[in-house]
Amino acid sequence: MSLIRLVWKYLVAKPLNTTLNVILLALGIAVITLILVFNHQLQEKIASNTQGIDLVVGAKGSPLQIILCSIFHIDFPTGNIKLAEAERLAKHRLVKSAIPLSLGDSYQTYRIVGTTRAYPELYGATLAEGGWWNNDLEVVAGATAAAMLQLKVGDRFASAHGLTEGGHSHDEHQFVVVGILKSSQSAIDNLLLTNIQSVWRVHDLTVNHSTTLTEENTSALVPGVLAGDTTLEVTSLLIKYRNPIAAIQLPRLINANTNMQAASPAFESARLFSILGVGVDVLMGFAYLLIFISALSIFIALYNSLKERQYDMAIMRSMGASKAKLFAAVTLEGMALTLMGCLLGLALGHGLLALFVNLIGESQKAGVTAAVFYAEELYLMAGSLLLGFLCSLVPAWQAYRTDIHTVLAR
Amino acid sequence: MVEVRSLSYQYPHATSISFPDFSADVGKHYLLLGQSGSGKTTLLHLVGGLLRSQQGSIRVCGTEVASLSEAALDRFRGTNLGFVFQKNHLMAALTVEENLWMAPYLAGKELKKQRAEEVLAQLGLADKRQARIQELSHGQAQRVSIARAVMNKPAVILADEPTSALDDANCEKVTELLLSVAKQNEATLVIATHDQRLKSKITHHLHLK
Numbered sequence: 260m261s262l263i264r265l266v267w268k269y270l271v272a273k274p275l276n277t278t279l280n281v282i283l284l285a286l287g288i289a290v291i292t293l294i295l296v297f298n299h300q301l302q303e304k305i306a307s308n309t310q311g312i313d314l315v316v317g318a319k320g321s322p323l324q325i326i327l328c329s330i331f332h333i334d335f336p337t338g339n340i341k342l343a344e345a346e347r348l349a350k351h352r353l354v355k356s357a358i359p360l361s362l363g364d365s366y367q368t369y370r371i372v373g374t375t376r377a378y379p380e381l382y383g384a385t386l387a388e389g390g391w392w393n394n395d396l397e398v399v400a401g402a403t404a405a406a407m408l409q410l411k412v413g414d415r416f417a418s419a420h421g422l423t424e425g426g427h428s429h430d431e432h433q434f435v436v437v438g439i440l441k442s443s444q445s446a447i448d449n450l451l452l453t454n455i456q457s458v459w460r461v462h463d464l465t466v467n468h469s470t471t472l473t474e475e476n477t478s479a480l481v482p483g484v485l486a487g488d489t490t491l492e493v494t495s496l497l498i499k500y501r502n503p504i505a506a507i508q509l510p511r512l513i514n515a516n517t518n519m520q521a522a523s524p525a526f527e528s529a530r531l532f533s534i535l536g537v538g539v540d541v542l543m544g545f546a547y548l549l550i551f552i553s554a555l556s557i558f559i560a561l562y563n564s565l566k567e568r569q570y571d572m573a574i575m576r577s578m579g580a581s582k583a584k585l586f587a588a589v590t591l592e593g594m595a596l597t598l599m600g601c602l603l604g605l606a607l608g609h610g611l612l613a614l615f616v617n618l619i620g621e622s623q624k625a626g627v628t629a630a631v632f633y634a635e636e637l638y639l640m641a642g643s644l645l646l647g648f649l650c651s652l653v654p655a656w657q658a659y660r661t662d663i664h665t666v667l668a669r
Numbered sequence: 670m671v672e673v674r675s676l677s678y679q680y681p682h683a684t685s686i687s688f689p690d691f692s693a694d695v696g697k698h699y700l701l702l703g704q705s706g707s708g709k710t711t712l713l714h715l716v717g718g719l720l721r722s723q724q725g726s727i728r729v730c731g732t733e734v735a736s737l738s739e740a741a742l743d744r745f746r747g748t749n750l751g752f753v754f755q756k757n758h759l760m761a762a763l764t765v766e767e768n769l770w771m772a773p774y775l776a777g778k779e780l781k782k783q784r785a786e787e788v789l790a791q792l793g794l795a796d797k798r799q800a801r802i803q804e805l806s807h808g809q810a811q812r813v814s815i816a817r818a819v820m821n822k823p824a825v826i827l828a829d830e831p832t833s834a835l836d837d838a839n840c841e842k843v844t845e846l847l848l849s850v851a852k853q854n855e856a857t858l859v860i861a862t863h864d865q866r867l868k869s870k871i872t873h874h875l876h877l878k
Contacts, residue, residue: 265771570756575775578771578817579775580747581740582743664720
């Protein structure tokens with residue numbers, strides 16, 4: 260016999276009470292775990308996706324939409340911007356670098372992005388196999404996209420208009436896969452990258468080839484294109500500032516003086532989080548309510564069972580148990596309950612997230628997984644043990660004070 | 670083994686009670702007789718160290734009980750004393766065997782499972798080792814509590830009305846068992862009772878008024 264075994268026997272002797280208490284706490288912990296793991300990953304994804312991008316410039320419209328579209332690739336473009344106008348901005352003295360993105364097509368919901376090599380470089384993406392694109396209609400596939408679409412180097416496909424399945428198919432232009440990227444844990448894992456000219460070509464925009472290109476008249480944004488073209492368009496620009504002053508001047512300059520819209524990834528994702536935050540707060544409040552109820556329930560269960568067990572307590576004292584031992588037995592019982600609840604809750608939280616990730620493809624695209632653990636989960640466990648201790652404090656004190664004589668003389 | 674001298678106890682908010690001097694020798698058995706309310710249980714609890722703050726002297730196994738600290742008294746009780754009560758007070762969450770295991774564990778002694786089997790066999794409960802407490806009859810449960818009391822081979826067994834809830838047949842059996850178990854374990858047995866059926870079996874009597 261040992262104290263732990265005794266405590267276990269007491270818990271098993273009341274299976275319904277024990278189950279209720281464990282489940283109540285587990286539900287609360289599960290909700291917290293779910294939010295914790297999901298939020299954590301979302302924030303990590305946002306941080307890794309926005310690194311190196313100070314400002315996104317797109318067509319006039321919702322700045323949040325521009326960010327969701329051009330950084331996370333989960334929304335539609337607000338429209339297009341003129342290449343000439345974008346070039347002028349790219350050459351601005353406050354801009355250190357500008358990466359053009361040209362969107363519009365997808366292949367089986369995976370977005371095709373026309374861009375330059377600077378874009379994968381921004382995320383430190385490297386090739387797993389094949390090579391980079393050199394000619395029009397050559398595609399380098401992100402790791403997740405390649406895996407989900409089962410694309411291999413040399414595969415051909417036709418893009419569809421828009422981001423959903425069943426859009427107008429551009430059958431006349433076949434893309435060919437020339438390379439596949441290693442996973443970089445960012446949005447480009449889900450993309451099919453090509454050059455900007457390919458996107459224009461699919462949409463029958465003609466590139467002026469009549470003038471011979473020299474270093475002076477080549478576009479600063481798109482290699483191989485004449486600068487100052489007034490017909491060509493891109494969707495957005497990812498801009499890196501040259502110095503901190505740019506953060507103050509550039510957005511205002513763009514919004515006031517051009518037909519373009521500037522959106523700050525940091526600001527917009529903070530705004531997104533504050534919008535999501537209301538829902539998260541409600542869920543969290545619900546979780547804390549569950550935990551409070553379970554704490555109350557554990558307290559009542561221990562308090563009541565102690566009334567039934569006062570003879571056990573007195574008998575244990577008569578057999579040589581010290582007061583401290585009885586105190587320890589009761590607090591151990593409370594902590595055993597909350598520890599079980601916490602472990603079940605953690606398992607449940609991860610399980611629910613795994614289910615959620617499996618059911619909803621978008622979360623898979625976002626790279627959310629249930630198989631990660633954070634230090635906060637250890638805090639949850641420590642907190643649960645503390646909760647168990649606090650709940651059992653009053654009953655344990657009563658056990659400590661058991662008057663052997665009075666109880667046994669009854 | 671047990672020596673009581675000029676002992677009195679002041680009940681809280683009530684009268685004080687004084688007890689006659691007596692001494693119980695090793696291996697001998699004593700009956701504390703008296704009507705209910707005569708202080709049998711109080712005396713037994715004082716001797717067993719379940720109740721303190723008395724006046725006078727109680728020596729058990731040569732130790733002055735009052736001189737022990739609370740923790741030392743707990744240990745002393747676990748090592749030297751075995752208790753049997755009117756109700757069996759077995760721990761319902763545990764099996765028969767586990768109830769017995771509690772005795773050495775709580776007294777801080779090494780658990781010898783063989784000892785539990787041996788004691789249960791002595792009391793005719795060998796087949797009830799794994800039984801749950803709820804499955805036992807009154808008489809069986811009382812025998813289990815006797816088994817628990819002798820688990821640690823105590824020098825003194827204190828029994829408080831061990832037979833008053835039992836019918837004649839079970840009373841007979843339990844008394845025989847208490848005596849034989851005490852003999853096997855070389856323990857001094859002190860039984861507090863108003864049960865007249867025991868008088869003929871135990872010769873040393875102490876009357877409380």
